[in-house]
Amino acid sequence: MAADRTHVQPPAGSAPPVLGPxxxxxxxxxxxxVALAGQPNVGKSTVFNLLTGLGQHVGNWxxxxxxxxxxxxxxxxxxxxxxxxxxxxxxxxxxPEEVIARDYVIQAQPDVVVAIVNAASLERNLxxxxxxxxxxxxxxxxxxxxxxxxxxxxSVEPQVLEAALGxxxxxxxxxxxxxVRELIETVDRVARGEIACRPNLPEIRADHRQVLDEIHALxxxxxPAPYPADWIALKLLEGDVxxxxxxxxxxxxxxxxxxxxxxxxxxxxxxxxxxxGRYEWVGRMIRAAVIHPRAGQITLTERxxxxxxxxxxxxxxxxxxxxxxxxxTFAIGTPLQELLDTVLLGSLSSFLTTALSxxxxxxxxxxxxxxxxGAGTVVTFLPILILFFAILALMEDVGYMARAAFVMDxxxxxxGLHGKSFMPLFLGFGCNVPAVVGTRIIDSPKARLLTMLLxxxxxxxxxxxxxxxxxxxxxxxxxxxxxxxLIAFNLFVLGVVGALINKWVLRGERAAFIMELPxxxxxxxRTIGIQVWQNSSEFLRKAGSLILVMSVxxxxxxxxxxxxxxxxxxxxxxxxxxxxxxxMGLDWRMLVALLSSFVAKENAIATLGxxxxxxxxxxxxxxALQSALTPAAALxxxxxxxxxxxxxxxxxxxxxxxxSWIWTLMSVGMLLGLSLAAGILVYQIVxxx
Amino acid sequence: xxxxxxxxxxxGGVRSYRELxxxxxxxxxxxxxxxxxxxxRGYLRSVAEQCGSKCQGCHASLCGVAxxxxxxxxxxxxxxxxxx
Numbered sequence: 001m002a003a004d005r006t007h008v009q010p011p012a013g014s015a016p017p018v019l020g021p022x023x024x025x026x027x028x029x030x031x032x033x034v035a036l037a038g039q040p041n042v043g044k045s046t047v048f049n050l051l052t053g054l055g056q057h058v059g060n061w062x063x064x065x066x067x068x069x070x071x072x073x074x075x076x077x078x079x080x081x082x083x084x085x086x087x088x089x090x091x092x093x094x095x096p097e098e099v100i101a102r103d104y105v106i107q108a109q110p111d112v113v114v115a116i117v118n119a120a121s122l123e124r125n126l127x128x129x130x131x132x133x134x135x136x137x138x139x140x141x142x143x144x145x146x147x148x149x150x151x152x153x154x155s156v157e158p159q160v161l162e163a164a165l166g167x168x169x170x171x172x173x174x175x176x177x178x179x180v181r182e183l184i185e186t187v188d189r190v191a192r193g194e195i196a197c198r199p200n201l202p203e204i205r206a207d208h209r210q211v212l213d214e215i216h217a218l219x220x221x222x223x224p225a226p227y228p229a230d231w232i233a234l235k236l237l238e239g240d241v242x243x244x245x246x247x248x249x250x251x252x253x254x255x256x257x258x259x260x261x262x263x264x265x266x267x268x269x270x271x272x273x274x275x276x277g278r279y280e281w282v283g284r285m286i287r288a289a290v291i292h293p294r295a296g297q298i299t300l301t302e303r304x305x306x307x308x309x310x311x312x313x314x315x316x317x318x319x320x321x322x323x324x325x326x327x328x329t330f331a332i333g334t335p336l337q338e339l340l341d342t343v344l345l346g347s348l349s350s351f352l353t354t355a356l357s358x359x360x361x362x363x364x365x366x367x368x369x370x371x372x373x374g375a376g377t378v379v380t381f382l383p384i385l386i387l388f389f390a391i392l393a394l395m396e397d398v399g400y401m402a403r404a405a406f407v408m409d410x411x412x413x414x415x416g417l418h419g420k421s422f423m424p425l426f427l428g429f430g431c432n433v434p435a436v437v438g439t440r441i442i443d444s445p446k447a448r449l450l451t452m453l454l455x456x457x458x459x460x461x462x463x464x465x466x467x468x469x470x471x472x473x474x475x476x477x478x479x480x481x482x483x484x485x486l487i488a489f490n491l492f493v494l495g496v497v498g499a500l501i502n503k504w505v506l507r508g509e510r511a512a513f514i515m516e517l518p519x520x521x522x523x524x525x526r527t528i529g530i531q532v533w534q535n536s537s538e539f540l541r542k543a544g545s546l547i548l549v550m551s552v553x554x555x556x557x558x559x560x561x562x563x564x565x566x567x568x569x570x571x572x573x574x575x576x577x578x579x580x581x582x583x584m585g586l587d588w589r590m591l592v593a594l595l596s597s598f599v600a601k602e603n604a605i606a607t608l609g610x611x612x613x614x615x616x617x618x619x620x621x622x623x624a625l626q627s628a629l630t631p632a633a634a635l636x637x638x639x640x641x642x643x644x645x646x647x648x649x650x651x652x653x654x655x656x657x658x659x660s661w662i663w664t665l666m667s668v669g670m671l672l673g674l675s676l677a678a679g680i681l682v683y684q685i686v687x688x689x
Numbered sequence: 690x691x692x693x694x695x696x697x698x699x700x701g702g703v704r705s706y707r708e709l710x711x712x713x714x715x716x717x718x719x720x721x722x723x724x725x726x727x728x729x730r731g732y733l734r735s736v737a738e739q740c741g742s743k744c745q746g747c748h749a750s751l752c753g754v755a756x757x758x759x760x761x762x763x764x765x766x767x768x769x770x771x772x773x
Binding site: 094121123124127269271272273275276279280282283286287290302305309405406409438512513514515516517 | 690691692693695698699700701702703704705706707709713714715716718719721722723724726729730733736759760761762763770771773
């Protein structure tokens with residue numbers, strides 16, 4: 001049936017109809033009632049407006065605040081009273097709209113029901129048709145938006161669909177006013193009995209068919225007219241709230257209701273079976289009549305996914321992709337950072353030292369060593385962060401990040417960490433705060449608390465930024481490998497602790513996730529730009545507030561009481577910790593940098609900038625650190641930084657979500673112990689080589 | 690079909706739309722409708738419900754991690770139905 005271009009002229013000045021059941025007069029001048037059903041946004045109102053034009057009557061459905069639209073259209077000697085039913089997804093009592101639509105179809109018994117469906121997404125639309133068919137045997141399907149479907153590469157064969165459904169199907173495009181006349185002609189012929197409808201109805205599983213028959217037998221004779229008894233039995237089996245209340249409270253004698261209730265209780269799974277029957281029916285219709293999208297695009301995504309989601313190759317690709325991210329960041333971003341550090345920061349430092357030569361020494365120290373040496377140093381790694389976030393945003397925008405999550409879960413699964421804890425933990429790669437909040441998806445309180453303990457072990461973006469800054473300083477060309485190794489080590493620790501928790505606390509409980517893997521597509525520069533801008537501005541905002549304040553505090557503690565850093569309060573406090581630091585080859589300055597990262601991870605850089613005196617012209621933090629630390633100590637520092645206590649924001653949200661100081665302190669204590677133990681172990685092993 | 694879908698999920702682990710759609714011999718679009726239906730009936734929950742929590746201190750929001758795709762998880766009710 002081709003969609004010929006025809007134009008329907010809306011009738012002018014038609015009187016608003018007053019409709020009720022059984023108004024059709026099928027002799028001579030024929031008057032019929034036609035109900036327009038469909039989901040929201042399928043073009044149902046467009047069809048209605050096109051046909052009724054100014055002859056519409058708008059009011060409310062009796063006793064409801066839902067809008068009712070009716071109108072009249074005359075065609076070939078037939079006066080058609082059109083009723084625009086509320087847009088609904090099904091005919092179960094999920095919403096007032098669904099109750100109105102089905103009550104109208106059952107009680108008013110329109111002569112014809114027209115189901116408008118969207119040809120571009122029949123999968124979403126046919127469920128309603130499956131529910132309409134048992135209620136109205138005179139049904140016409142308006143296959144709307146065939147033009148949109150064609151543009152999306154979806155082709156629907158109306159004749160095949162018609163044969164599969166057993167009711168007429170009219171292809172149309174309401175917005176182009178195409179096929180509407182054919183729709184009305186078909187409606188008229190169905191109303192006159194010239195076209196017979198022999199609908200193919202959905203079925204339910206055989207064992208539930210028996211149950212349905214039992215319920216049917218019990219309710220027979222008690223179902224009020226005009227409700228069909230088989231429909232009432234089906235809705236009872238489906239657990240429909242309204243139908244259940246009606247039959248229990250008004251129709252069935254108590255002893256008979258008890259029998260029905262007993263059957264329903266014994267077959268709670270039948271609720272799914274009824275819906276399943278409809279989905280199987282929809283699947284059959286789709287398989288019969290829909291030719292699916294552009295093969296090229298699907299094939300490309302499928303072809304790529306064969307590699308990117310493969311248990312082994314996918315993991316190797318992910319490792320390679322992460323390695324590439326680090327390599328690009330180091331290769332391009334690090335020289336830029338060094339340039340900013342030595343040239344810009346150095347020049348600015350010299351200029352300010354000269355400008356403030358007449359000012360009190362404390363003011364010069366505060367500005368040059370405190371603010372510039374601390375917050376200023378942090379700002380220099382903006383180029384690194386911009387690159388890092390741009391590459392990650394690119395991976396996300398092309399659709400790769402969903403595959404990364406998918407393949408990571410499989411990896412975690414291999415390690416035994418396959419509970420509901422995985423997804424919140426994965427979210428921790430962005431930031432540990434939403435990871436902790438994300439544990440809300442875990443129903444068991446115990447499992448939730450334990451997952452909160454694990455969340456800070458996931459290397460968040462801020463920790464990665466610190467690693468991205470420090471790894472090239474210590475390890476030059478080997479930095480990408482070291483960065484990857486650090487992430488792998490964190491995941492290993494996470495996997496071991498998580499597997500233990502899964503085994504002993506969750507007792508091997510397995511949880512499932514379903515992930516949508518969107519089609520790969522060309523990246524949008526605008527989307528990437530926006531993401532980079534948001535992340536960078538957030539970073540600068542943080543550098544200008546939290547990190548700036550902390551820089552001033554660290555500088556003050558490192559300067560008081562007599563301006564000598566070696567005899568300062570901070571040095572005294574730091575030296576108290578040196579016995580622990582000595583086991584990792586770290587002096588008090590590195591320990592203080594670690595402690596300051598509690599406020600925000602980037603503070604570690606700011607503190608190093610202040611304590612290693614990068615405020616002096618021409619001296620970069622990199623060279624100062626290289627001469628202060630052995631490779632073993634540097635690696636130990638990075639390991640501790642990766643596993644250390646999370647930032648204050650994460651600790652606060654752990655307290656908020658756990659509602660327990662004990663759990664919060666336990667989390668802090670566990671991570672402190674774990675990070676120091678790992679740092680000592682790494683230092684002692686690497687030093688021995 | 691919904692029962693089969695729940696049974697598949699009962700095995701645990703992560704599943705993609707494509708895997709599940711192939712196992713059920715339905716298009717991915719219909720699978721998505723079924724997942725939404727199961728969520729409406731309380732058998733599944735969308736992880737995206739947790740979106741909106743953005744860490745002020747760090748540089749990432751919660752939703753970007755899954756690359757814009759939807760993620761569903763079984764609820765207690767869903768897990769019971771899957772095990773039945």
